[in-house]
Amino acid sequence: MQKEFGFGTKSIHAGNVKDTQYGALSTPIFQSSTFIFDSCEQGGRRFAGAENGYIYTRLGNPTTSVLESKIAALEGGEACLATASGMGAISSCLWTIAGAGKHIIADGTLYGCTFALLNHGVTRYGVEVDFIDTSDLDALRAHLKDNTVAVYLETPANPTLKITDISAVAEVAHAYNPEIKVVCDNTFASPALQNPLALGADVVVHSATKYLNGHGDVVAGFVVGKADFIQQVRMFGLKDMTGAVMDPFAAWLLLRGLKTLELRMARHCENAAKIAAFLAQHPAVEKINYPGLPTHKGHDVAARQMKDFGGMLSFEVRGGKAAGMKLVNSLKLITVAVSLGDAESLIEHPASMTHSTYSEEELREAGIAPGLIRLSAGLENAEDLIADLAQAMENL
Numbered sequence: 001m002q003k004e005f006g007f008g009t010k011s012i013h014a015g016n017v018k019d020t021q022y023g024a025l026s027t028p029i030f031q032s033s034t035f036i037f038d039s040c041e042q043g044g045r046r047f048a049g050a051e052n053g054y055i056y057t058r059l060g061n062p063t064t065s066v067l068e069s070k071i072a073a074l075e076g077g078e079a080c081l082a083t084a085s086g087m088g089a090i091s092s093c094l095w096t097i098a099g100a101g102k103h104i105i106a107d108g109t110l111y112g113c114t115f116a117l118l119n120h121g122v123t124r125y126g127v128e129v130d131f132i133d134t135s136d137l138d139a140l141r142a143h144l145k146d147n148t149v150a151v152y153l154e155t156p157a158n159p160t161l162k163i164t165d166i167s168a169v170a171e172v173a174h175a176y177n178p179e180i181k182v183v184c185d186n187t188f189a190s191p192a193l194q195n196p197l198a199l200g201a202d203v204v205v206h207s208a209t210k211y212l213n214g215h216g217d218v219v220a221g222f223v224v225g226k227a228d229f230i231q232q233v234r235m236f237g238l239k240d241m242t243g244a245v246m247d248p249f250a251a252w253l254l255l256r257g258l259k260t261l262e263l264r265m266a267r268h269c270e271n272a273a274k275i276a277a278f279l280a281q282h283p284a285v286e287k288i289n290y291p292g293l294p295t296h297k298g299h300d301v302a303a304r305q306m307k308d309f310g311g312m313l314s315f316e317v318r319g320g321k322a323a324g325m326k327l328v329n330s331l332k333l334i335t336v337a338v339s340l341g342d343a344e345s346l347i348e349h350p351a352s353m354t355h356s357t358y359s360e361e362e363l364r365e366a367g368i369a370p371g372l373i374r375l376s377a378g379l380e381n382a383e384d385l386i387a388d389l390a391q392a393m394e395n396l
C-alpha cells in the first residue's frame with residue numbers, strides 16, 4: 001500500500017490480500033482453529049520459524065492477518081497484534097513488558113479495568129506501579145527510576161477527557177531511558193484522529209470494541225508497535241500469558257466496520273461538538289469536559305496532536321449525583337449503556353459503572369466526580385440528540 005494514500009483509502013484497501021481462488025471482494029472468514037501441514041517435517045519448520053505459514057489460530061489466522069496489516073497501516077506502526085478484547089490487548093502488552101521488580105508509571109485516570117489491572121493485578125506479581133498525572137511533566141520526571149519499564153496513559157482519558165501531551169511525555173521518558181515503553185491507549189481518539197506512534201509513543205493499544213468496529217456487536221482489541229516488540233507480545237504475552245486471541249469472525253466484522261471509520265468519526269465529532277456547545281450554555285450544567293471547547297484545559301494540546309476533538313464528552317449537572325442520575329433516567333432516545341463509539345448515542349455514570357473499580361478516594365484523585373455523566377455521541381442527527389437532552393434537563 002502506497003504511503004501517500006489517504007486515511008479512508010487505507011482503511012478500505014491496506015493489507016487486503018487478493019483472493020486468488022474465487023476472487024471474493026470481501027476478505028473470506030477462515031473460521032479454522034488449525035492449519036494442515038503437508039508433512040511432519042513442514043510442521044516442525046513452521047514451529048521453528050524456518051518456514052512461513054499458519055499453524056494454529058492462537059498464533060495467527062489469514063483473516064486476522066489482513067486486519068492486523070490494516071490497523072498497522074492506519075496507526076503508522078510496523079506491526080499489529082489483534083486480541084479478543086481491549087483488556088486482552090492491554091494485559092498481553094503489559095505482561096510482555098513488565099515482571100517482578102519492574103516499575104510502571106501510569107496515569108491515574110484510566111478505563112476502570114485498566115486501572116484495576118495496574119492497581120490490583122500486576123502488583124500481585126511483584127510489579128511496582130505509581131499513578132501520576134501524566135499531563136504534569138514534573139511529576140513524570142520525579143517518578144522515573146532505574147527499573148521503570150513503561151509509562152502508560154490514555155488521551156483523551158476515560159472518562160474525564162483529560163489530554164496528555166504525547167510528544168512531551170515520550171521526550172521526557174526516552175531522555176531518561178530510551179528503553180522505556182511509552183504505551184498510549186488510543187481508544188477514544190481512534191487512528192482517524194490521532195497517531196501516538198508518530199508523536200513518539202512506542203506502543204498503541206486499542207479497545208476495538210469501540211470506534212474501530214463501531215457497530216456495538218464485537219469485543220476486540222489491538223496492540224501496535226515495532227515488529228520485534230509485537231512478535232514478543234504475540235509469542236509470549238498473548239500465546240502464553242493471556243491467550244486472548246481474536247476470533248476470525250470478529251476480525252471479519254472489524255474489517256467491515258473499518259471501511260467507514262473515517263466517515264463515522266467525522267459525524268461522531270460533529271455531533272459531540274454540537275452537543276458540547278449546547279451543554280456549555282445550559283444553565284443546569286455545572287461542568288463540561290470536551291477537548292474541542294476553548295475552555296478545556298487540554299484544548300491547545302488536543303488541537304495540536306488530534307485531527308479533531310472526538311465523539312466523547314462528560315459533564316456534571318447542578319445537583320450532583322442525584323440530578324445526574326435523574327437526567328440519565330429521563331432520556332428517551334439516548335441509550336443508557338456502557339461502551340462507546342457505536343452508532344447509537346450511549347450515556348452512563350462512570351462512578352457506579354465503568355469506573356466502579358476505583359474507591360471513592362481514588363475517584364477523587366482521578367478527578368472523576370460522583371455526579372459525572374459520560375456521553376458517547378452516536379451517528380444520529382445532532383438536533384434529535386440535543387432535543388432529548390433538553391427535554392431531560394427540564395425534568396431537573
Ligand SMILES: *Cc1c(COP(=O)(O)O)cnc(C)c1O
Binds near residue numbers: 086088208219
Ligand atoms: C473499553 C475500554 C477498554 C477495554 O476494552 P474492552 O474491549 O472492553 O476489553 C480499554 N480502554 C479504554 C479507553 C476503553 O474505553
